[in-house]
Amino acid sequence: MNYRDLPTMPVSLRSTEAITTGDWRTIRPVLNKDLCDRCYSCWAFCPDVSVIVETEGAFPKVDLNHCKGCGICATECSKQAITMVREDL
Numbered sequence: 001m002n003y004r005d006l007p008t009m010p011v012s013l014r015s016t017e018a019i020t021t022g023d024w025r026t027i028r029p030v031l032n033k034d035l036c037d038r039c040y041s042c043w044a045f046c047p048d049v050s051v052i053v054e055t056e057g058a059f060p061k062v063d064l065n066h067c068k069g070c071g072i073c074a075t076e077c078s079k080q081a082i083t084m085v086r087e088d089l
């Protein structure tokens with residue numbers, strides 16, 4: 001089998017960076033800076049590369065244009081510094 005044998009399927013013609021995919025999220029991560037020790041486990045575990053660390057030592061930020069609200073960052077945070085909060089629907 002080679003790639004010619006694979007079924008035809010849709011593919012994106014643009015980078016996912018340019019495509020907003022977080023608009024169907026129902027809950028969002030909210031950071032409590034008083035609890036965060038900047039270990040960056042949330043950055044390491046986010047499956048959507050939606051946790052952003054701009055500089056070493058900075059608090060993490062979430063790219064809400066791409067965050068799906070899966071809650072993995074909140075689960076993996078050993079300091080309970082991330083709370084998943086319901087979106088206004």
Ligand code: SF4
Binds near residue numbers: 031082
């Ligand atoms: S995992 Fe928790 S403590 Fe670590 S950087 Fe992320 S929010 Fe902060």
Ligand code: SF4
Binds near residue numbers: 029048062070071073
């Ligand atoms: S909720 Fe999920 S997608 Fe959003 S930042 Fe956390 S781990 Fe990433």
